[in-house]
Amino acid sequence: MSQHAYLSLGIAVLKAEAEAIAELCNRLDSGFEQACELILNCQGRIVVTGMGKSGHIGNKIAATLASTGSPAFFMHSGEASHGDLGMITKHDLVIALSNSGETNEITSLLPMLKRMGISLIALTGKPQSTLAKTADIHLDISVSKEACPLGLAPTSSTTASLAMGDALAIAVLQVRGFTEDDFAMSHPGGNLGRRLLLRVSDIMHTGDKIPLVSEDSSLKATLLEMTNKGLGMAGVIDPNNNVLLGIYTDGDLRRTFEKMPNIETASVKDYMTTNCITIDAHSIASEAIKVMHDCKINALMVVDEDKIVQGALNMHDLFRAGVV
DSSP states (O other): OOHHHHHHHHHHHHHHHHHHHHHHHHHOOHHHHHHHHHHHHOSSOEEEEEOHHHHHHHHHHHHHHHHTTSOEEEEEHHHHTTTGGGGOOTTOEEEEEOSSSOOHHHHTTHHHHHHHTOEEEEEESOTTSHHHHHSSEEEEOOOSOOSSTTSOSOSHHHHHHHHHHHHHHHHHHHHHTOOHHHHHHTOTTSHHHHHHHOBHHHHOBOGGGSOEEETTOBHHHHHHHHHHHOSSEEEEEETTTTEEEEEEEHHHHHHHHTSOOOTTTOBGGGTSBSSOOEEOTTSBHHHHHHHHHHHTOSEEEEEOTTOBEEEEEEHHHHHHTTOO
């Protein structure tokens, strides 16, 4: 088979699945709105269930719901009638996926769900199926054809199911007012969580690790402090109240030596940068990255609203924290 044939076949599959999703738009009606309301107002958990490929899609839908503010989990339909049905409480909501709407493992659960008074949303490709007729709300995810040329492997149908699940989750997310901070709370281990949850206070150097000198310190004393603390800078403070008066950096050092002062006697206050850039300890760590990038600097002093020094950090600290 030629490379051209592979490309043609791949494009045909993608077009077929894209058409299947486009068809869903014309079928969305008040049932979709009602399903969103059920999810939004659910007092318990959303329990997603399915078998085979629909089960795999259901697992992903449950994960998407859970990560976007709607507590959810996946229950394997085959295991449900052997004890896992005990996972469901009267406050929960069930979303069942079955392209045929006649999957035995799911239809066998329907009497028990009705007896428990559990609301049921069904995603099927057969509006006249047992599951569709039994559900409180039915969402039609039927497709005109599978992308599989044999019409056997679930392809367009599973894509449509997944897209419908995403549509439900994201519609509810926006109505719920779900924010980036909310999203980060459910993703604390990933890069996104670190960028959105880590504060400057979580990674800054504090106490004796802050490079500080008084305004009367010599350049020699300042250089020793910079070397010992290793942040490429030293904050210059009023020794009486710890208020930041300025900063002396590696860049200031290069500019200083162009004037060839006596480092034993020259005072740092005559060479420091007074209008220095600072950041608040409560700022998000990713904001520190933006400040450093925009101002073309590699380190920041951390101060409160009265300019009292709270800490210090540099770009290496952000790298180590995994924020960059």
